[in-house]
Amino acid sequence: MVVDPGSPVQSARVVTDPDVLAAYTEDASHLRGSPEGLVRPDTAEEVAEALREAQGRGIAVTPCGLRSSTTGAGLAPRGWSLSTERLVGVEAIDAERRTAIVRAGTVLREFKDAVEEAGLFYPPDPTSERECAVGGTVACDASGARSYKYGATHRYVRGLEVALPDGSLRWYRRPIIGKDAAGYVGLRDPVRLFCGSEGTLGVVTRVEVDLLLRPEAFSAGLAFFVDVPEALAWVGLARSRESGVDPRCLELLDAAALRIMAAQGSGIGIPAEAGAAVFFEAEHRVGGEMAVMEAFWTLLSDAPGALADDTVIASDHTQQEQLRLLRHAVPATLNEEGRGHHASGGKKISTDWAVPFHHLAPFMKRVDGWLEDARIERVARYGHVGDGHPHYNLIVKDAEEAARAAVVVDRMCSEACALGGTVTAEHGVGKVKRTYAKYRFSDWQIASMKAVKAVFDPTGIMAPGNIWDES
Numbered sequence: 001m002v003v004d005p006g007s008p009v010q011s012a013r014v015v016t017d018p019d020v021l022a023a024y025t026e027d028a029s030h031l032r033g034s035p036e037g038l039v040r041p042d043t044a045e046e047v048a049e050a051l052r053e054a055q056g057r058g059i060a061v062t063p064c065g066l067r068s069s070t071t072g073a074g075l076a077p078r079g080w081s082l083s084t085e086r087l088v089g090v091e092a093i094d095a096e097r098r099t100a101i102v103r104a105g106t107v108l109r110e111f112k113d114a115v116e117e118a119g120l121f122y123p124p125d126p127t128s129e130r131e132c133a134v135g136g137t138v139a140c141d142a143s144g145a146r147s148y149k150y151g152a153t154h155r156y157v158r159g160l161e162v163a164l165p166d167g168s169l170r171w172y173r174r175p176i177i178g179k180d181a182a183g184y185v186g187l188r189d190p191v192r193l194f195c196g197s198e199g200t201l202g203v204v205t206r207v208e209v210d211l212l213l214r215p216e217a218f219s220a221g222l223a224f225f226v227d228v229p230e231a232l233a234w235v236g237l238a239r240s241r242e243s244g245v246d247p248r249c250l251e252l253l254d255a256a257a258l259r260i261m262a263a264q265g266s267g268i269g270i271p272a273e274a275g276a277a278v279f280f281e282a283e284h285r286v287g288g289e290m291a292v293m294e295a296f297w298t299l300l301s302d303a304p305g306a307l308a309d310d311t312v313i314a315s316d317h318t319q320q321e322q323l324r325l326l327r328h329a330v331p332a333t334l335n336e337e338g339r340g341h342h343a344s345g346g347k348k349i350s351t352d353w354a355v356p357f358h359h360l361a362p363f364m365k366r367v368d369g370w371l372e373d374a375r376i377e378r379v380a381r382y383g384h385v386g387d388g389h390p391h392y393n394l395i396v397k398d399a400e401e402a403a404r405a406a407v408v409v410d411r412m413c414s415e416a417c418a419l420g421g422t423v424t425a426e427h428g429v430g431k432v433k434r435t436y437a438k439y440r441f442s443d444w445q446i447a448s449m450k451a452v453k454a455v456f457d458p459t460g461i462m463a464p465g466n467i468w469d470e471s
């Protein structure tokens with residue numbers, strides 16, 4: 001493949017200044033990309049034109065949004081980095097049909113704010129919603145805390161405008177009939193193919209989504225427990241039909257995560273004897289917070305190992321925002337900590353596996369044993385346990401500890417899949433988790449995905465190295 005990003009034909013549009021390119025060599029993973037050129041189109045037509053040119057000249061193109069990927073998916077190993085940062089703006093919100101059209105580079109939180117101003121609601125809520133673009137969330141099929149109730153991004157994507165490597169610009173729309181028995185189910189809906197495609201098929205330029213009515217109000221709570229098993233047992237109770245509560249998220253924070261939160265110096269009291277906490281949210285009518293929180297209180301007061309009297313309730317926006325920032329401090333602090341060990345070959349290793357909820361508590365017990373045996377000392381566990389999806393963050397100090405941790409992570413992924421789970425529930429495979437993809441996909445599934453890619457991207461220029469190794 002010949003790469004000539006600096007040719008006169010492209011000099012006006014492709015940036016090759018190393019100082020500018022430097023920013024596009026990093027994302028939230030510990031990997032580094034090596035883009036040889038940067039394209040920042042202003043319009044969908046310009047995206048299509050850049051792809052046509054790249055295909056004609058055999059130049060690889062890796063799309064990126066705001067590079068918050070934890071898997072190196074938005075990093076170009078060669079060729080061009082195509083940033084959607086200039087494709088911004090909410091183009092339409094149709095309150096009657098409850099739909100919206102947004103350009104792919106728009107910051108997710110900004111889009112959600114516009115939707116909420118119109119009295120509507122767009123549920124996907126990755127913790128990084130202020131740091132990622134709508135197109136990136138489609139390409140990774142992002143979810144977040146509230147996916148416990150609302151599911152991942154693909155549930156809300158109604159249509160996509162996509163630029164393909166042949167230079168065409170197409171709209172794909174979801175089938176709008178309730179029954180359709182034609183052909184293979186995975187291929188009936190091209191929109192679904194692009195959700196989670198990690199830049200390997202084309203560039204999403206506009207996204208049309210379905211919206212919900214904005215919930216009237218919600219309250220949040222932080223319930224403390226003596227340890228993780230007690231917290232998980234309570235999550236099991238809260239999930240059950242008989243619980244009397246209807247949470248929209250159920251998120252674990254272990255002792256290490258709680259220590260990070262306590263160090264932020266907020267006014268939120270974290271009891272010294274707490275070895276775990278569960279963050280929850282529930283929606284209600286205006287004025288309905290007392291009844292809803294009482295139901296949670298009842299469930300907590302009977303639960304073994306719950307420190308019910310210490311439960312923190314946040315019913316107003318300021319307190320809710322304070323809790324959100326505290327939770328966000330956990331991954332952000334651990335990222336920084338991992339970065340601090342780069343010089344000695346250390347880093348943060350983050351898992352994204354999920355298992356069916358009924359397997360979660362025994363599986364986490366086994367995982368904790370493997371980590372102890374491997375002498376991995378700095379471990380934090382937090383995240384979406386309501387969905388059987390905790391993130392384990394391992395901070396390893398040097399290359400030797402990193403190698404020991406890698407063996408355990410491999411085992412986690414293999415055994416999670418054996419239990420009917422996945423190696424990545426929301427961050428995608430990218431470049432970091434390619435090695436585990438073999439546990440999730442059989443050979444025929446990889447071959448089928450490659451065949452689909454060959455239809456959209458026959459010369460293989462799109463996002464090389466994402467999902468599977470180049471070969």
Ligand SMILES: Cc1cc2nc3c(=O)[nH]c(=O)nc-3n(C[C@H](O)[C@H](O)[C@H](O)COP(=O)(O)OP(=O)(O)OC[C@H]3O[C@@H](n4cnc5c(N)ncnc54)[C@H](O)[C@@H]3O)c2cc1C
Nearest residue numbers: 065066067068069073074126127133135136143198199204
């Ligand atoms: C602190 C932190 C917390 C996070 N929390 C969550 C969470 O709770 N839930 C969650 O799901 N994720 C989370 N993430 C991961 C990340 O934010 C998401 O994966 C997000 O969807 C990536 O969006 P982005 O715009 O940053 O995409 P990028 O990182 O720039 O790119 C990600 C992938 O999408 C592709 N891509 C980007 N834009 C396009 C496009 N327009 N067309 C085609 N392909 C495209 C890229 O090629 C790449 O494969 C978190 C990350 C961080 C750093």
